[in-house]
Amino acid sequence: MLQARISSPPEASTHGVESTLDQSLSSAIGLIGRQYPVMIITLLVCFGLIGTYLLVAPKRYTGTAVLMIDSRKMQGLQTQSQPGTDNPIDSAMVDSQVEVLKSETIASAVIRDLRLLDSPEFMSAGGGVLAGLSQLFADLFPEQKPSDLELMRNAIWQIQNGLTIKRVGLSYVIEIAYQSTSPDLAARIANAIAENYITDSLESKYQASRRAAVWLQDRLKELRAQASAAERSVADYKAKNNIVDAGGRLLTEQQLAEINSGLTEARSKRAEAEAKLQRITAILNADESDSKVILNDLATVNDSMANPVINKLRQTYLDYAARAADWANRYGQTHLAVVNLRNQMREIRHSILDELRRTAEAYKSDLEIAKTREEAGQKSLNDTIAVSNDTSQAQIVLRDLESNAQSARALSDNFLQLYMVSVQQQSFPITEARVITQASELSSPKTSPKTILVLLAGIVGGGMIASLVAISLEMLDRVFRTVQQVERLLQTNCLASIPAIELPAEARPKGSLRFVTRWRLSSKKEGRGGSPMQRFDLPVEPKLPGTGEIEPKSPEERSLKSNDSVGRYSINAPFSRFAESLRSIKLATDLSNFGTPRKVVGITSALPNEGKSTVSEALAQTTAQSGLRTLLVDGDLRNPSLTHRLAGSANAGLIEVVFGKADLKDVLWIDPQTNLHFLPCVATSRFSNSSDLLASPQMEKFFQHLREQYDRVILDLSPLAPVIDVRATGSLADSYILVIEWANSKIDVIERVLKETPLVSERMLGATLNKVNLAAMSRYDSNSGGYYRNQYYKRYGYVD
Known part of the structure; x- marks a missing residue:
């Protein structure tokens, strides 16, 4: 285990005063950089109070x-x-x-x-x-x-x-x-x-002027009534003959153009559907035994390449073909493994052809729909042409009615203009008086209070209050924000600062996966009126390699599907700060092996949702990628979040192996890229004595067996504060790593749980800050602020 680094006070020297001033200045600048929003709000509140005083003070x-x-x-x-x-x-x-x-x-x-x-x-x-x-x-x-x-x-x-x-x-x-x-x-x-x-x-x-306008107003009413009657006749005739225009064009003309365009598109889709059906029919009629012809023709069909089932089958077929050719060269054409691969390739070809037949049926349905749409479009075109001919005949009479209506409206508008001109001439607002200077609020002088002096006093007082508020908030900020805090308060190494990363929206998990098991836990009621409490009936000896009672899943079903998870980010982005932090933790676990074997590393945190499971997965992936035989174990029996995320369909895991319900090799999930082995934990209901299972001799013997098979075992444990399961893992884990959520984990909580769990404190390999905002962290660590600058990492090809 690495030795804990404890910061010591600086030695006295002739430059002690200058060093103190530099530290004070740096601390002040850092405090302002961290608390400037609060200081600004405090200043604004002070200015608001000053403004309120200036408003309520009597002024003339x-x-x-x-x-x-x-x-x-x-x-x-x-x-x-x-x-x-x-x-x-x-x-x-x-x-x-x-x-x-x-x-x-x-x-x-x-x-x-x-x-x-x-x-x-x-x-x-x-x-x-x-x-x-x-x-x-x-x-x-x-x-x-x-x-x-x-x-x-x-x-x-x-x-x-x-x-x-x-x-x-x-x-x-x-x-x-x-x-x-x-x-x-x-x-x-x-x-x-x-x-x-x-x-x-x-x-x-x-x-x-009002008396002079009475006659003109009465005459205007008569003309308006005549114009309205003429326009009403036009509207009635349009309604009677179903004449509708929009934007200067008849509705029938617009419909005719739209139907013609839709008919052209329907014909194009029908031709396209026929071509697709003919192409896929030609592929289906090819000789099934000629695999090269089928695969080559299949690559030319766009829809089949977009089909995930066909793509997966085709890729599997190509992999098997390459493997069969390689094995045939090594062991001969008649070797049993080569024959089995060829049989599997033949089954895959049959599956591809079955999927193509289903696609062909879909193409037939699309062709029938396209033909139906084409026929409906042709019928609509014929009906619209007939309606358009009738509308053209009715437009002759409509033009005469519109001409009469326009004439009546023009006469009414001209008379209205004459009326308005007459009213304006008789009642135009002309007087002998006019305002040459308007009174305004800005031009009104004020005698009291002295605004400038009050504002100056407010600025000085507000600055002092803002400083006091910032210092008070800094003292009340009892969370971990810097590496120095972790090492100084917990007396342990801070192995890494893992930055927070943002995955794309499509890569985020879409909810909890359903997981089931084939056996149930026994229950009994404890206490008066209490709820049923779950317990384990432990066997005398665990059946590690024996015959299991649960039907195992196939190796293909037990392949980890975690390519887009946060835990895989260190593999998908090897030149990121996230991956570099995980390599730092991995190096610390490697160095801790010198002297005494420490193969089992327990990952825990003080409270839930601090990222311990994600760190466990990422550390296991990083270790496995380095070539070590690595096993990731979901040891959080109360809330197996790793199992939900990585192996949601698992029906057996850690509990079943210890109980002898399943074989270890039949429940392991394997990452095909990094060869990481994952042992899930499957439970159908909550139980109270999970710590008894972790502290049992059967579990200890099982982990001793894991130490013999693997170079490194990463054990994802439950949080320290909510449950006591971690205290029961003394015989399982050789060392522990504490995950601390940056800017969220309370110092008092972590100190309390470590004091209550001396086992973790004594065997702690170190702590790690998780979900770190590096830009904000540099403001809290003024002495090492340049350490977090990304331009230094870019020189070595690392990016965020």
């Missing part, structure tokens, strides 16, 4: 709008002069308009337009926190509710009290200023006073 704003009284007429927009527009505007008239702006009529219109009676901001006494407290006490001690007339009088008084209207010098310019606790409200009220003044002057002109 002044909105100013500028109005101009102009006597010039807009000749381009008005054809007739209005009475009194030629009279010059004197000084007295401007002063009179100032008083009009201060009148209750304008104030009442502003209150109605802006709905100020429903605005708590306008109706409050002075705004800010004090106004809110006053409103709270008023709600707690309500008085008699004032009437609508009193509310309106108070609102008018409040507007007139905050309103300042003055003439600018001797000009025709009037300045409208309003003070409020809200810049938006101040600007809106100032603008509303100017707009309502202009609206009041336009109201009289609008009333006069």
Whole structure:
């Protein structure tokens, strides 16, 4: 077992102060890099509090709008002069308009337009926190509710009290200023006073224009009725004769084009189906004994090559043919193995021909469907041509009706245009007053509070709070994130940091596989009203090579189908960081064999879902690929996830072999690429005494037998925290590897389970960090951040 590396404090030197400063700076930079989202959120919260204070603090704003009284007429927009527009505007008239702006009529219109009676901001006494407290006490001690007339009088008084209207010098310019606790409200009220003044002057002109438009409106109604009647006649005639157009073309014409196109496609498909049927019929009529002709012709049929059954049979046939030729050269044509291979090749040819016959039947069905579609398309084409001829005759009358409808609609539209022009000329919004400066929120000055000083204080305070929050979260982050943490806290080697990998969507497992067994566990009820608890009736001696009681599966059925699993990633991607990490673990297991034999390596974790089964499979594949005789054993009797994933159809495994229900050679599953042997674990129900089976003498003797047959045995065990099964494997495993999920496994949990399981602590070969985000890990390990950079690995051909 490798010696545990324990970090020691740095030796004192003359550069101790500089080293401390460098470490502090690196730690600060690393903390910011890890906790910057939280720090940003904290700063945003502080800024939000500052903004809230700035919003609720009482402020006074002044909105100013500028109005101009102009006597010039807009000749381009008005054809007739209005009475009194030629009279010059004197000084007295401007002063009179100032008083009009201060009148209750304008104030009442502003209150109605802006709905100020429903605005708590306008109706409050002075705004800010004090106004809110006053409103709270008023709600707690309500008085008699004032009437609508009193509310309106108070609102008018409040507007007139905050309103300042003055003439600018001797000009025709009037300045409208309003003070409020809200810049938006101040600007809106100032603008509303100017707009309502202009609206009041336009109201009289609008009333006069309405009387002039009555006759034109009545005549327009008559013309619209005539146009609608003509258009209704067109619509009725189309409905009666089934004339439908879409996009400027008759529906029958579009249907004719579509049916013709569909008929052409149906004929093409029919011809294609006939060609396919003829080709596959020719292959079936060939001499069955001529295997070369059948296989060569089979390669020319695209659908047969897309058939997975034929592809598999053809590949198997080619493999057998190559093997038969090789054996014939070595042992002669009459050797029994060569004869058996030729018999199997003949059976495969018959299977290929049977599959081709089923494909031919499918081609016949496709041909019949194509012919039926062609006949239906031809019939639809003939029917559509007949309907199109009838529609062409009805279009002659339809054109006359459409011409009449268009004429009536054009006359109605022309009269409507004349009506609109007349209304615009008589009621065009022309007044002597116009707004030359709009009041806005940005142009409303503010006197308090001092926004810049408050923001500066908020930035400084927010930065300090954000730093405290980041430090607190860093102290509360009790999970494993770096190699140094693992070695320092667990006093063991960190064998590797296995990166998280993302498989393609089509390669991910599609659910748990169903697994069955041919024998049941005996049960008995324990306790009062308790549920049945499962137990094992262990035999006196395990029947390792004896006659089993379960029908074994064939070698082809016991071939591992794990090419796209995560555990196979180290084989499928040998130049990846994932594969390099597994080779590091494999090297550690090799070095641990020096001195004492440590063939059985147990893989466990503190909690489920930390990836121990995946690491077990990947380590076993890596070890097997190196040439060692390797056996992967699913020793998680409570939840055999490896069996579900790698051998879901297994009907016997570890338990059956120990019980003497099956032979070891009949239940082993073999990876054809790496020659990895896998011993599954099959169970049909939960049982409580799995630890008794693991600690039994029969199990110990069975594993001693495995040590003699294999160079390395990888034992996938259950987690340490939920169950106690790992404590019962002292006589089975020579050493243990602890799998820790990066950024998820709690330090306190792992320390507790290792303290409760001294067997694992004493024999621990090392730990490994699993599902590591290397980019994020570099932020937590500031001293070794460059170690995780991928560009160094690219120089040696390694990629992620």
